Amino acid sequence: MLSEAFLQSLRTLRLNPPRRRVGSLTGERRSVKRGRSVEFADYRNYTPGDDPRRVDWNIYARLERPYIKLFEDEEDLTTHILLDDSPSMFWQPDEEADGQPLAQKWLCAAQLAVVLGYVALASGDKIVLETNSSQRFGPKRGVASAAALIAFVERVSATAKRDLRAAPTGRRPSLNAWLKRYALDARPGLCIVISDMLDEDGYAEGFNALGNSRLDVNLLHTLSADELDPQFTGDLRLKDVETANLQDMSLDDAVLGQYRRRLTAWSEEIAAHVRRRGGRYHLTDTSLPLEQIVLKDLRRAEWLV
Amino acid sequence: MNLLNPAAFLFALLAAPIILLYLLRLQRREQTVSSTLLWRQVTMDREANTLWQRLRRHLLLILQLSTLAFLVFALIRPYMNVPSEVSGRSIVLLDASASMRATDVAPSRFEAARARVRDAINSMGANDQMTLIVVDGAPRALSALTSDKLQLLDALDAARPSLDAANWSAAIALAVATGAGDEDTTTLVFSDGAHADDLVRLPGKARFIPIGNSGDNVAISTLTLRRTLRGLSAFVRVTNSGPQDDRVLVSLRADGALVDARALDVPAGASAEWTIGNINPNVAAVQARIDEAQRNFLAVDDAAYAVNAENTMRHALLLTRGNRFLEQALAFLPGLRVTRAAAMPPDAQTYDLYVLDNVTATLPARANALLIGAQSVFTPSGIFSNTDYVRTELHPIARNVDWRGVSVLDARRVNAPSWLQPVIESQGGPLVLAGESDEDDSQRVVLITFDLRRSDLPLQIAFPILIANSVEWLAPAQGLNVPLNVKPGEVVPMPEGTRVTLPSGEEVVTGRRGFAQTDGPGVYTFDAGRAQGAFAVNFINVSESRIAPNPNLQVGSVSANAEQVESRPTSQREFWHWMAGIALVLLLAEWWVYQRGLPTRWRATPRP
Numbered sequence: 001m002l003s004e005a006f007l008q009s010l011r012t013l014r015l016n017p018p019r020r021r022v023g024s025l026t027g028e029r030r031s032v033k034r035g036r037s038v039e040f041a042d043y044r045n046y047t048p049g050d051d052p053r054r055v056d057w058n059i060y061a062r063l064e065r066p067y068i069k070l071f072e073d074e075e076d077l078t079t080h081i082l083l084d085d086s087p088s089m090f091w092q093p094d095e096e097a098d099g100q101p102l103a104q105k106w107l108c109a110a111q112l113a114v115v116l117g118y119v120a121l122a123s124g125d126k127i128v129l130e131t132n133s134s135q136r137f138g139p140k141r142g143v144a145s146a147a148a149l150i151a152f153v154e155r156v157s158a159t160a161k162r163d164l165r166a167a168p169t170g171r172r173p174s175l176n177a178w179l180k181r182y183a184l185d186a187r188p189g190l191c192i193v194i195s196d197m198l199d200e201d202g203y204a205e206g207f208n209a210l211g212n213s214r215l216d217v218n219l220l221h222t223l224s225a226d227e228l229d230p231q232f233t234g235d236l237r238l239k240d241v242e243t244a245n246l247q248d249m250s251l252d253d254a255v256l257g258q259y260r261r262r263l264t265a266w267s268e269e270i271a272a273h274v275r276r277r278g279g280r281y282h283l284t285d286t287s288l289p290l291e292q293i294v295l296k297d298l299r300r301a302e303w304l305v
Numbered sequence: 306m307n308l309l310n311p312a313a314f315l316f317a318l319l320a321a322p323i324i325l326l327y328l329l330r331l332q333r334r335e336q337t338v339s340s341t342l343l344w345r346q347v348t349m350d351r352e353a354n355t356l357w358q359r360l361r362r363h364l365l366l367i368l369q370l371s372t373l374a375f376l377v378f379a380l381i382r383p384y385m386n387v388p389s390e391v392s393g394r395s396i397v398l399l400d401a402s403a404s405m406r407a408t409d410v411a412p413s414r415f416e417a418a419r420a421r422v423r424d425a426i427n428s429m430g431a432n433d434q435m436t437l438i439v440v441d442g443a444p445r446a447l448s449a450l451t452s453d454k455l456q457l458l459d460a461l462d463a464a465r466p467s468l469d470a471a472n473w474s475a476a477i478a479l480a481v482a483t484g485a486g487d488e489d490t491t492t493l494v495f496s497d498g499a500h501a502d503d504l505v506r507l508p509g510k511a512r513f514i515p516i517g518n519s520g521d522n523v524a525i526s527t528l529t530l531r532r533t534l535r536g537l538s539a540f541v542r543v544t545n546s547g548p549q550d551d552r553v554l555v556s557l558r559a560d561g562a563l564v565d566a567r568a569l570d571v572p573a574g575a576s577a578e579w580t581i582g583n584i585n586p587n588v589a590a591v592q593a594r595i596d597e598a599q600r601n602f603l604a605v606d607d608a609a610y611a612v613n614a615e616n617t618m619r620h621a622l623l624l625t626r627g628n629r630f631l632e633q634a635l636a637f638l639p640g641l642r643v644t645r646a647a648a649m650p651p652d653a654q655t656y657d658l659y660v661l662d663n664v665t666a667t668l669p670a671r672a673n674a675l676l677i678g679a680q681s682v683f684t685p686s687g688i689f690s691n692t693d694y695v696r697t698e699l700h701p702i703a704r705n706v707d708w709r710g711v712s713v714l715d716a717r718r719v720n721a722p723s724w725l726q727p728v729i730e731s732q733g734g735p736l737v738l739a740g741e742s743d744e745d746d747s748q749r750v751v752l753i754t755f756d757l758r759r760s761d762l763p764l765q766i767a768f769p770i771l772i773a774n775s776v777e778w779l780a781p782a783q784g785l786n787v788p789l790n791v792k793p794g795e796v797v798p799m800p801e802g803t804r805v806t807l808p809s810g811e812e813v814v815t816g817r818r819g820f821a822q823t824d825g826p827g828v829y830t831f832d833a834g835r836a837q838g839a840f841a842v843n844f845i846n847v848s849e850s851r852i853a854p855n856p857n858l859q860v861g862s863v864s865a866n867a868e869q870v871e872s873r874p875t876s877q878r879e880f881w882h883w884m885a886g887i888a889l890v891l892l893l894a895e896w897w898v899y900q901r902g903l904p905t906r907w908r909a910t911p912r913p
Contacts, residue, residue, distance in 0.1 A: 237334065239335055240339075241339060242340065258347050
């Protein structure tokens with residue numbers, strides 16, 4: 001799925017959460033909870049009951065007042081990766097015969113999930129990866145789990161492909177339902193959602209639920225080139241791969257222009273919603289090379305540092 | 306509105322296959338998409354937009370069905386009954402006389418009449434028929450009786466106003482031959498009514514459509530050129546045929562150069578005269594024209610031309626010891642100036658003709674000569690008195706000459722060259738010979754072998770005819786008997802191959818029938834090799850210059866002027882061609898929309 005050289009290049013990267021969160025174990029991430037650590041954070045006045053070992057005697061000697069020295073409490077972080085495996089993620093414009101490789105869109109999304117998971121594991125974080133079809137990996141910690149992560153994603157791809165062939169337009173839980181259910185028992189931490197966001201029921205409730213569970217939402221919005229800039233024209237009957245809904249369209253340049261404007265407005269709407277809740281949003285064209293997305297785009301967006 | 310061909314409504318059934326094909330074409334290709342979520346929003350945006358957006362989807366179908374609708378509408382041939390100038394069969398008499406060139410109605414009476422006839426043609430119904438007769442000096446039918454409007458319009462466009470007076474009697478005869486007087490035939494006369502009193506005799510139903518509203522006109526009615534002691538003198542008469550007095554500026558030009566100009570007061574219905582003297586006698590022609598007039602609606606009679614006859618004079622040298630008969634016969638010949646002498650004068654002047662009457666003389670080379678009796682040109686070899694008339698050969702000089710009563714006492718036998726052939730022969734020998742030498746410097750000779758005083762020929766009617774014929778043959782007047790003054794349209798007799806220069810400067814070579822292009826007034830010059838000269842074509846036509854229209858002209862048994870139009874006939878006005886035109890435009894629009902309105906990828910797919 002990923003070359004060894006590429007994985008090596010990921011070792012230097014770390015996930016950069018938008019806010020610091022409290023973890024359960026001391027890890028390699030800084031927490032807002034001041035605690036025992038080596039990195040100095042601040043001073044405060046001594047109050048009775050404070051551990052006298054944390055008084056800064058040097059300051060006391062100089063000022064004759066007890067001050068408590070505060071340190072950054074370093075801790076680990078649970079990274080939640082929510083990978084959407086709804087049929088729309090497997091869509092490609094030309095329905096090829098069986099035996100064709102998976103759609104570029106899914107391939108890209110799956111690789112991104114692996115990459116982000118690997119980066120998290122490599123930095124000692126705990127990760128959980130869950131798909132829309134309720135397949136779960138983790139929680140796992142340590143880079144040794146990387147192979148299992150890759151195997152898991154490959155298994156998900158194979159299952160999804162098999163399921164799609166059996167029932168191309170089968171119902172799956174909606175995005176909202178999935179995110180809400182996941183938010184119920186999620187530990188606080190960084191939550192990376194990889195999805196095309198194409199869901200009839202919308203996305204707002206799900207993202208609200210994630211936010212309320214003290215998860216830092218990072219939305220990686222994956223859309224294929226054929227969705228960003230469709231090339232088909234003429235009198236068409238459009239069929240939704242998920243709902244099997246039919247939509248008659250006479251496509252010409254004007255309609256396509258309108259579609260593109262509509263798509264831009266929609267993605268900005270989603271981005272605004274996510275950011276309002278303190279999250280981050282990044283739109284990815286899945287036809288771009290993975291290296292460019294990971295090493296350039298996500299770094300520029302400061303998701304990876 | 307009525308229909309001529311309601312059965313064509315069946316063509317409307319073609320709408321069914323068009324709609325069927327359209328529906329078949331609307332079978333959409335199915336295309337799976339990851340989600341219809343956004344597409345649905347686009348559709349909602351668009352449908353919320355305008356009705357036009359929705360119509361646009363079916364624009365091609367709408368255009369195709371409209372095309373069919375208009376085609377069917379054209380095929381059922383709807384028509385309306387419209388009031389019309391013509392109904393049934395009509396004969397149009399279009400006045401093309403010179404007075405129709407008057408410009409009292411813009412642009413001219415003839416064009417106004419032509420426009421009215423065009424309206425009449427356009428208002429013809431499908432079953433109406435018309436024939437077009439243009440009436441000038443020689444009326445003729447421009448088209449047969451037809452319902453073909455295009456043919457009639459073409460014929461109408463070909464009509465031109467003439468310089469003649471209209472020959473209404475001939476026109477009526479032509480109209481009657483075409484069917485005027487029949488029950489369902491109406492004769493329409495488009496004319497100014499001037500000099501058209503003959504039209505009373507037009508049989509059958511007739512309507513008169515008067516053209517023109519003013520009779521104001523001044524014309525040059527006379528121009529003559531005379532030789533006087535002090536050179537040439539021109540006489541000009543200007544006639545005002547209008548109802549009001551006028552002041553006219555007249556100019557006289559000689560060979561294009563202004564000689565004199567004068568303002569003349571011409572009272573209504575009267576003439577003013579002007580004589581101009583001291584004109585250079587060597588001018589070829591003069592022109593008199595009306596340069597300015599206050600009320601003058603006919604231009605063609607504003608100029609007149611006269612050729613200087615002096616330039617066309619032939620000069621003859623008569624050598625005689627005195628012969629009153631011969632002198633008189635020569636003096637009466639027009640265009641011949643005779644110089645009499647007893648012996649050949651020493652001056653080197655050449656004459657067109659030498660007449661030797663019993664005189665010995667030496668002729669110059671190439672001299673055309675009439676030789677009578679004893680003379681030195683051909684030596685006599687004897688005398689014969691058996692002069693009873695035998696026969697006359699066919700020769701121009703013997704035309705109309707009756708020799709039967711002529712008595713000749715005796716005649717000389719002459720050693721004549723072979724090219725001199727006997728024309729009048731007696732039992733003893735030839736009495737008159739004529740011929741043209743074959744040599745390069747050809748000369749013509751007429752030889753009378755007897756002394757006129759020894760015969761009674763001078764007393765016979767044959768004598769002046771023989772002399773006139775001989776002079777004409779030996780020294781053709783103006784060459785060729787071309788008159789100095791010709792009316793427009795007249796055919797001028799001329800030998801084939803004569804080059805004629807028109808007033809415009811254009812050069813024309815005449816055919817076998819002479820010169821017929823005397824269409825416009827002016828001075829024409831010609832060159833026939835042996836003879837050169839000029840003649841003037843003049844529109845001097847006092848009656849056509851009186852252009853006063855007669856709107857109350859009695860035409861046939863019905864008098865109808867513009868105001869008292871009886872219940873007008875109606876005709877069926879069809880408009881299928883408009884419908885067909887709209888259908889064509891719609892078809893082009895459909896093609897355009899099809900080519901232009903859809904993007905490239907769709908264009909490549911074949912149409913159902």
